[in-house]
Amino acid sequence: MEQQKQDAAEDVVIVGAGLAGVGVALGLHRKGVRSVVLESSPALRTSGFAFMTWTNAFRALDALGVGDKMRSHHLQVQGGPHEARCVQRNVLLQALEEELPAGTIRYNSRIVSIDDDKEKDGGGDAKILHLADGSTLRAKVLIGCDGINSVVARWLGLAKPLDSGRRATRGHAKYSDGHGFQPKFMQLSGNGFRAGLVPCGDTDVYWFLTWSPSCPDGKEDVDQSPAEMKQFVLAKLRSIMAPDEVLDAVERSEMNDVLVAPLRAQVVAASYMVGRVQQSEHAVVRFARDRLLSGVLAKGLLMMPDYDCGTL
Ligand SMILES: Cc1cc2nc3c(=O)[nH]c(=O)nc-3n(C[C@H](O)[C@H](O)[C@H](O)COP(=O)(O)OP(=O)(O)OC[C@H]3O[C@@H](n4cnc5c(N)ncnc54)[C@H](O)[C@@H]3O)c2cc1C
Known part of the structure; x- marks a missing residue:
C-alpha cells in the first residue's frame, strides 16, 4: 500500500x-x-x-x-x-x-x-x-x-472567465500547390465585424472573423454548424466586397477546419495588470497609483465586506 x-x-x-x-x-x-x-x-x-x-x-x-x-x-x-x-x-x-x-x-x-x-x-x-x-x-x-x-x-478560487461579448470563428485553408498570397496580414472590417487572413507557410492560410452579436445579422448562438458558419462568414465578406481570393480561402476550408467560439478571458489578466501597476516606476502610472488609486480605490475596496484576496 x-x-x-x-x-x-x-x-x-x-x-x-x-x-x-x-x-x-x-x-x-x-x-x-x-x-x-x-x-x-x-x-x-x-x-x-x-x-x-x-x-x-x-x-x-x-x-x-x-x-x-x-x-x-x-x-x-x-x-x-x-x-x-x-x-x-x-x-x-x-x-x-x-x-x-x-x-x-x-x-x-x-x-x-x-x-x-x-x-x-x-x-x-x-x-x-x-x-x-x-x-x-x-x-x-x-x-x-x-x-x-x-x-x-x-x-x-479565481473568478470565472468573462465573456468579452464578441464571437469569433476561425478557419484554415490548404493549397497543395501553393496559395499565391503575399506574406501579409490582410485585415478587413465592416459594420460590427472584423476579419483577417494571413498565410502561415507556402500551402496554408489562416483566416478569422470576429463580430459582436448585436451587429446587423450578428449571430448570438455560437453552436452554429461549421457549414452555417461558413455561409455567415461569406455573407459578411461579400457585404464589404472582399477580394475573390479571400472568399475562395473561406470556401475551400474543410468543415473540420472551421471553428466557432465565444471570446472569453480569465480575470487573472486583471491580476497581472494590477501587479504591473503596483510595480511601475512610470511617472504617470505612479501618480495615478499613489494619488488616485491608493486613496479612492483602496478605500472603496476595503469598504466591501466580502473583499478577500487571500486565495489569489
Ligand atoms: C492576445 C491573444 C490573441 C490570440 N489570438 C489567437 C489566434 O489568433 N488564434 C487562436 O486560435 N487563438 C488565439 N488566442 C487564444 C490563445 O490561442 C489561447 O489563449 C491559447 O491557446 C491558450 O493556451 P493554453 O495552453 O493556455 O490553453 P489551451 O490551449 O486551452 O490548453 C489547455 C489544455 O488543457 C487540457 N485540459 C483542460 N482541462 C483539463 C483537465 N481538467 N485535466 C487535464 N487536462 C485538461 C485541454 O485538453 C487542453 O489541451 C489568442 C489569445 C490571446 C490572449
Missing part, C-alpha cells in the same frame, strides 16, 4: 498540454527540472489552427530551442518593425513535444478535483490530484495550464 502511494507521486505536475503546459514543461526541462503533464485528450489538441506571433513570442521560442524550427515552417509577415509570423498550432505543439523526454505528457488523464494532502509527509504543501479514471496523483508543485475552464483556477 505504501509502495503504491510512493509510485503515484511527482515533484512537478502540469495540468493541460496546450501551448502553455507543453511550453512550461520544456522550459523546466531546459533547466534540468523534470515534470509530468496531465492531458485530458487522447492526443495534442490543435483547435484554433494558428495564431499570430510577434517578436516576444520568438524570444520565448528561441529560449525554448524551437525558434528556428518555427521560422523554417512559417513565412515572415511583411510590414512593421517586428518579426511576425502566423504559427500553426499543430506544428508548434509537435515541435515542443518532440523536445521533451518520452512519456512527459500523459494523455487521457483528466483531473476532476484537487485536495490538500492531509498527511503532508515530507511534501510540505503537497496536493492530491483526482483523475477521472479514479486514480490519484500526489504533486509537490502543481501548475495549472488547463485553459479557460481550468479546474486548477477554480480550485484556487
Whole structure:
C-alpha cells in the first residue's frame, strides 16, 4: 500500500498540454527540472489552427530551442518593425513535444478535483490530484495550464472567465500547390465585424472573423454548424466586397477546419495588470497609483465586506 502511494507521486505536475503546459514543461526541462503533464485528450489538441506571433513570442521560442524550427515552417509577415509570423498550432505543439523526454505528457488523464494532502509527509504543501479514471496523483508543485475552464483556477478560487461579448470563428485553408498570397496580414472590417487572413507557410492560410452579436445579422448562438458558419462568414465578406481570393480561402476550408467560439478571458489578466501597476516606476502610472488609486480605490475596496484576496 505504501509502495503504491510512493509510485503515484511527482515533484512537478502540469495540468493541460496546450501551448502553455507543453511550453512550461520544456522550459523546466531546459533547466534540468523534470515534470509530468496531465492531458485530458487522447492526443495534442490543435483547435484554433494558428495564431499570430510577434517578436516576444520568438524570444520565448528561441529560449525554448524551437525558434528556428518555427521560422523554417512559417513565412515572415511583411510590414512593421517586428518579426511576425502566423504559427500553426499543430506544428508548434509537435515541435515542443518532440523536445521533451518520452512519456512527459500523459494523455487521457483528466483531473476532476484537487485536495490538500492531509498527511503532508515530507511534501510540505503537497496536493492530491483526482483523475477521472479514479486514480490519484500526489504533486509537490502543481501548475495549472488547463485553459479557460481550468479546474486548477477554480480550485484556487479565481473568478470565472468573462465573456468579452464578441464571437469569433476561425478557419484554415490548404493549397497543395501553393496559395499565391503575399506574406501579409490582410485585415478587413465592416459594420460590427472584423476579419483577417494571413498565410502561415507556402500551402496554408489562416483566416478569422470576429463580430459582436448585436451587429446587423450578428449571430448570438455560437453552436452554429461549421457549414452555417461558413455561409455567415461569406455573407459578411461579400457585404464589404472582399477580394475573390479571400472568399475562395473561406470556401475551400474543410468543415473540420472551421471553428466557432465565444471570446472569453480569465480575470487573472486583471491580476497581472494590477501587479504591473503596483510595480511601475512610470511617472504617470505612479501618480495615478499613489494619488488616485491608493486613496479612492483602496478605500472603496476595503469598504466591501466580502473583499478577500487571500486565495489569489
Ligand atoms: C492576445 C491573444 C490573441 C490570440 N489570438 C489567437 C489566434 O489568433 N488564434 C487562436 O486560435 N487563438 C488565439 N488566442 C487564444 C490563445 O490561442 C489561447 O489563449 C491559447 O491557446 C491558450 O493556451 P493554453 O495552453 O493556455 O490553453 P489551451 O490551449 O486551452 O490548453 C489547455 C489544455 O488543457 C487540457 N485540459 C483542460 N482541462 C483539463 C483537465 N481538467 N485535466 C487535464 N487536462 C485538461 C485541454 O485538453 C487542453 O489541451 C489568442 C489569445 C490571446 C490572449
